[in-house]
Amino acid sequence: MHHQGTAKALIVDMVREAGSSSGVNVNPLSDRQKKSQFAGTEEVIREWIDENGESIIETRSGPFTPTDQYVTTYKNNKIYVHVLSWNGKNNITLPAITNRVVKNAWILRNPAVDGNSWGIVRQHPWGLLIVVPEEYQNGVDDIVVLDVEGDPATLKKPRLIEADPSSVIYLFGDSAEVGGGLAHLQAQDWIEGWHQPSASLSWKVKLSTSSSYKLAMTYTADAHAVGSAFEIVAGENKTVETIRQTTGWAGDSQNFERIPLPGTLHLPAGESIITLRLIGKAKSKDRVRVHSLELISSLADKARIVSNEKAQQMRAKANWFVEAKYGVMFHWSTTTQPLRGPQKPYEEAVNAFDLDAFADMVRETGAGYVIFTAVHGIMHFPAPLKSVEAVMPGRTCKRDLIGEMAGKLQERGIPLILYFHHGVGDSEWVKAAGFLSQDKSGFFKIERDILTEIGIRYGKKIAGYWFDDRYPLQPFEKLHKATKVGNPERIVAWNSWILPKTTEFQEYYAGEFGGALVNPPASFFAEGGSAGGLQPHGLIFLDDPWQHGYPNTDIAPPLFTTQQIIDYVKACIAQKRVITMNIGITQDGKVSPETLEQMKVLQRTIREDSNASGVN
Numbered sequence: 259m260h261h262q263g264t265a266k267a268l269i270v271d272m273v274r275e276a277g278s279s280s281g282v283n284v285n286p287l288s289d290r291q292k293k294s295q296f297a298g299t300e301e302v303i304r305e306w307i308d309e310n311g312e313s314i315i316e317t318r319s320g321p322f323t324p325t326d327q328y329v330t331t332y333k334n335n336k337i338y339v340h341v342l343s344w345n346g347k348n349n350i351t352l353p354a355i356t357n358r359v360v361k362n363a364w365i366l367r368n369p370a371v372d373g374n375s376w377g378i379v380r381q382h383p384w385g386l387l388i389v390v391p392e393e394y395q396n397g398v399d400d401i402v403v404l405d406v407e408g409d410p411a412t413l414k415k416p417r418l419i420e421a422d423p424s425s426v427i428y429l430f431g432d433s434a435e436v437g438g439g440l441a442h443l444q445a446q447d448w449i450e451g452w453h454q455p456s457a458s459l460s461w462k463v464k465l466s467t468s469s470s471y472k473l474a475m476t477y478t479a480d481a482h483a484v485g486s487a488f489e490i491v492a493g494e495n496k497t498v499e500t501i502r503q504t505t506g507w508a509g510d511s512q513n514f515e516r517i518p519l520p521g522t523l524h525l526p527a528g529e530s531i532i533t534l535r536l537i538g539k540a541k542s543k544d545r546v547r548v549h550s551l552e553l554i555s556s557l558a559d560k561a562r563i564v565s566n567e568k569a570q571q572m573r574a575k576a577n578w579f580v581e582a583k584y585g586v587m588f589h590w591s592t593t594t595q596p597l598r599g600p601q602k603p604y605e606e607a608v609n610a611f612d613l614d615a616f617a618d619m620v621r622e623t624g625a626g627y628v629i630f631t632a633v634h635g636i637m638h639f640p641a642p643l644k645s646v647e648a649v650m651p652g653r654t655c656k657r658d659l660i661g662e663m664a665g666k667l668q669e670r671g672i673p674l675i676l677y678f679h680h681g682v683g684d685s686e687w688v689k690a691a692g693f694l695s696q697d698k699s700g701f702f703k704i705e706r707d708i709l710t711e712i713g714i715r716y717g718k719k720i721a722g723y724w725f726d727d728r729y730p731l732q733p734f735e736k737l738h739k740a741t742k743v744g745n746p747e748r749i750v751a752w753n754s755w756i757l758p759k760t761t762e763f764q765e766y767y768a769g770e771f772g773g774a775l776v777n778p779p780a781s782f783f784a785e786g787g788s789a790g791g792l793q794p795h796g797l798i799f800l801d802d803p804w805q806h807g808y809p810n811t812d813i814a815p816p817l818f819t820t821q822q823i824i825d826y827v828k829a830c831i832a833q834k835r836v837i838t839m840n841i842g843i844t845q846d847g848k849v850s851p852e853t854l855e856q857m858k859v860l861q862r863t864i865r866e867d868s869n870a871s872g873v874n
Contacts, residue, residue: 259823261542263297265299265302265303265306266398268299268303269303269306269343269399270342270398270399270488272286272314272511273313273314273329273331273340273342273399274324274329275610276313276314276317276329277319277320277324277329277330277331277333277340278319278324278329279318280319280321281315281318282317282318283314283315283316283317283318283331283335283339283625284315284316284402285311285551286303286307286317286706287303287304288316294710303490305324306398310366310367310399310401311775312333312338312366313331313340313366313401313403314331317329317332317333317334317338318331318332318333318338318411319485320332320337320410321333321337321410321411321412321413321414322352322353322413322414323415325726326342326343327341327343327344327345327350328340328341328342328350328352328709329342329788330352331409331750332410333513335404335405335406335407335408335409335410336403336404336406336410337403337404337406337424338366338401338402338403338404338506339352339388339401339402339403339404340390340399340400340401340537341390341395341399341401341402342394343381344390344400345869348389348391348392348395349387349388349389349390349855350387350388351384351385351386351387351388351444352385352388352572353385353413353415353432353442353444354381354382354383354384354385354386354432354444355385355386355406355413355512355694356381356432356439356693356694357694357695357696357740358406358407358694358695358696359381359406359407359410359689359694360381360386360404360405360406360739361402361405361406362404362405363379363388363402363404363405364378364402364403364811365390365394365400365401365402365403366386366401366402366403367377367401370577371436372735373859375597378402379402379404379685379839380685381685381688381689381694382428382682382683382685383682383729384444384445384447385444385445388402388568392404392460392783393816393858394535395820400458400672409488415433415435415436416433416434416435416460416461416462416531416587417432417433417462418451418462418463418464418529419433419461419462419463419464420464421463421464421465421553422466423465423466423467423469423555423556423557423558423847424431424555424557425558425561426552426553426554426562427463427553427554427558428549428550428551428552428554428730428731429461429463429470429550429551429552429553430447430549430550430730431443431444431447431449431459431549431550432444432447432501432536433462433527433535434449434459434460434461434493435459435460436449436458436459437456437457437458437459437460438454438455438456438457438458439451439453439456440452440457440458440459444668447549447728447757448514448547448548448549449547449548449549449572450480450544450545450546450547450548452536452543452544452545452546453543456489457535457536458533458534458535459533459534459603460531460532460533460534460547461531461532461551462529462530462531462532463525463529463530463531463532463553464528464529465525465526465527465528465530466527467512467527468524468525468526468527469524469525469555469556470522470523470525470553470555470556470695471522471523471524471525471553471554471656472518472519472522472553472554473490473497473499473518473519473522473551473552473553473554474517474518474519474551474554474556474560475488475499475516475517475519475548475550475551475552476513476514476515476516476517476549476550476757476758477501477503477504477514477515477517477547477548477549477550478502478504478506478510478512478513478515478545478546478547478661479502479503479504479513479545479546479547480504480510480511480513480542481510481631482540482541482542482544482545482864483501483503483540483541483542483543483545483546484501484502484503485501485538485539485540485541485542486501486536486537486538486539486540486543486546487499487500487501487536487537487538488519488534488535488536488537489534489535489536489537490503490519490523490532490533490551491523491531491532491533491534491535492523492525492530492531492532492536493526493531493739494531495524495525496525497519497521497522497523498521498537499519499520499521501536501538501540501546502517503528504517504677504783505675506640506756506778506779506780506788507756507771507776507777507778507779507782507867508756508780509536510545511545511547512547512687512756513756514549514756514757514758514788515758515788516758516788523553525553527732532551534548535811536552544781545651546764547741549757550730552728554749558709565735565762566762568735569738569761569762569764570762570765570791572739572742572763573765574737574746574747574748574749574765575747576749576793577757577765577837578673578721579722579749579766579793580624580793580834580836581626582626582627582673582836583626583717583827583830583831583836583837583864584624584625584626584827584830584831584837584839584840584860584864585626585627585628585629585675585835585836585837585838585839585842586620586623586625586628586629586839586840586841586857587626587628587629587630587677587724587838587840588628588629588630588631588796588840588841588843589634589677589802589804589805589806589842590630590843590845590847591630591631591633591634591636591638591674592604592634592635592636592638593634593635593807594607594805594807594843594845595638595806595807595808595809595844595845596809596844596845596846597747597806597810597811597812597813597844597846597848598810599810601845602715602845603856604638604640604655604657605655605657607654607658607845607846608640608655608657608659609656610846611659611847612633612847613662613666614666615847616666617663617666617667617672617848619679619849619854620667620668620670620672620735621672622854622857622858623854623857623858623859623860623861624858624860624861624862624864624865625672625857626672626673627672627673627674627675627721627723628667628672628673628674628675629675629676629677629838630660630663630676630677631677631679631680632660632712633675633677633679633680633681634677634679634682634726634805635679635681635683635684636683636684636687637650637653637679637680637681637684637687637691638653638654639653639654639655639660639708639831640654640657640659640660641655641657641658641659641660641661642654642655642656642658642693643711643712643715645704645707645708646712647710647711647821648707649690649691649704650687650690650691653687660674660676660712660716660720661715661716664716664719666678666788668719673721674719674720674721675720675721675722675723675724676722676723676724677711677723677726677775678709678723678726679723679725679726680701680705680723680725680727680729681764682727682729683727683872690703691704692704694755699732699733702732702733702736702737705737705740706736706737706740709723709737709741709743710740710743712743712744713740713741713743713745713748713820714743714744715744715745716744717744717745717746718745718747718833720744720748720834721740721745721747721748721749722748722749722750722751722765722766723741723748723749723751723858724751724752724753724768724797725750725751725752725753725768727753728753728754728757728760730760732760732761734752734760734761734763734764735763738750738761738763738764749765749766749768749793750763750764750765751764751766751767751768751769751792751795752768752812753763753768754768754771755768755770756770757788757806758788758789759788759789759790759792762791763856764792765792765793765795766794766795766836767783767789767790767792767793767794767795767796768795768797768799769794769796769797769838770797771796771797771798772797772798772799772803773798773803773817774798775818775826775828776796776798777797777833778794778835785801794834794835794836795836795837796830796834796836796837796838797837797838797840798838798839799817799840799841799842800816800818800823800839800840800841800842800853800856801813801814801815801816801817801838801841801850801852802814802815802840802842803841804840806838806842806844806845807841812851813842813844813848813849813850813853813869814842815850815852816850816853816856818843820855820856820860823839823856823860824859824860824863827860827864828864831864839857841853841854
């Protein structure tokens with residue numbers, strides 16, 4: 259087609275203008291000043307507007323800041339996502355929407371899908387994922403329509419935070435407006451990119467009463483950032499706090515610490531804009547990353563002290579855990595693949611799971627306990643649970659794999675700890691269970707119901723939990739009480755990844771070290787440290803990176819030598835840091851013979867050495 263390249267460029271220009279307009283967009287063809295731009299392309303442009311005009315005519319600029327990849331517009335409850343470049347992929351990620359449901363989504367005027375609803379949107383706390391297979395991409399402007407609850411304008415950043423001064427007010431990147439080249443990395447949940455003097459981020463907070471607030475910030479900064487400072491401004495109030503080098507186990511650029519700031523900030527009743535800038539001179543600001551800013555009123559400070567005291571009183575003793583020395587973990591779930599051949603449906607795989615062979619294999623490793631995935635990403639529990647079925651029928655199994663597994667392991671003197679994920683990565687579950695609501699109390703009530711039923715059903719057969727997903731705003735006290743049902747001595751960890759602990763309502767540190775033999779500094783577990791007060795614990799993988807998730811693929815070769823594993827486990831034992839080693843397992847229950855042989859040698863070395871020395 260003649261002028262096709264020019265027409266595409268003009269379409270992109272029209273879309274970008276519509277996505278940046280402060281007023282209501284009009285029909286571009288009615289603008290006489292632009293008619294000359296369409297010379298030779300009128301037919302193509304007119305045809306595009308006839309088919310797609312609703313996405314720009316009588317719309318306003320969309321709630322999401324335009325990028326090189328996309329522009330958004332909106333009208334009524336519809337958001338039009340104009341994808342101008344897929345960067346060779348079949349998906350893009352927009353800012354997260356977690357306080358309302360995307361009721362429907364479709365590709366505008368795409369004959370291949372006949373304009374009907376299509377499952378192309380997935381809502382996660384780390385972003386709104388839009389997936390369009392390449393065969394449905396037109397190469398000019400793929401327009402995905404989102405029908406959302408509420409007013410799309412309220413999704414613009416900074417998003418209004420209606421805060422309660424009696425609780426700690428957390429300001430995260432997902433609600434902040436970023437400028438000057440800053441980027442909010444949604445999956446990691448931090449803000450980085452302090453390259454330009456104009457770089458800043460701002461939050462909009464609405465308060466019922468005026469108050470003065472202490473401040474705390476969770477960030478990471480290496481030695482090159484020393485010399486710079488954070489400037490925090492709200493109206494005529496300003497506080498400047500010097501940046502310090504943070505410490506931890508994750509490396510200079512990722513050693514996040516929660517650091518109380520000595521200044522205070524006074525905020526009036528009503529709406530306030532809080533702006534954060536990085537000022538001063540430093541060798542480099544590139545590796546300064548900000549996770550959150552906390553506003554702490556005197557009421558909130560007192561409430562936190564009371565809450566922490568409760569947490570101390572509720573903590574179970576972890577003596578048995580320390581005496582276990584080391585354990586093993588298995589990521590076996592709905593997405594685990596067999597070594598070869600097609601994957602079985604989940605319930606069929608549950609029914610076929612050979613528990614005698616599994617328990618015998620675990621005994622050969624010398625593990626002092628097992629962590630096993632009860633729920634991993636997708637809410638599908640390998641046992642009959644009424645609390646899950648009440649929300650989504652068909653999401654449990656008739657066979658009680660957990661109960662049978664606990665029994666088989668108990669016969670061999672091996673406690674069972676459950677890995678549990680609340681299903682926030684499961685797009686169907688989050689809608690059904692109510693996570694995508696402004697008030698998430700109903701969602702966490704369902705989680706408490708599940709934990710309560712597990713506690714009643716299994717009692718002392720379940721020795722603890724390892725909770726994944728670092729979603730920070732959870733009713734931890736209520737959840738912790740639910741974890742104790744049927745066995746007050748259960749020990750609990752909430753995975754905060756490389757970020758500081760998210761709550762005092764836990765017994766041991768989750769310690770997601772990954773594929774490295776990590777030795778955290780002593781200060782990390784000391785009072786005031788990022789995991790202060792928790793039983794030291796680490797979690798590494800020995801072969802597959804957590805899960806065997808690829809079909810017709812061998813389990814990855816051992817990551818470490820046997821001697822490296824022995825030396826590391828001995829070092830952990832000497833520091834009373836319990837270590838869990840994740841071993842790749844296939845859907846049919848196979849583990850790597852090489853990894854298993856390493857564990858057998860470890861078992862002989864550690865357990866026989868302990869027996870010889872008379873250590874229990």
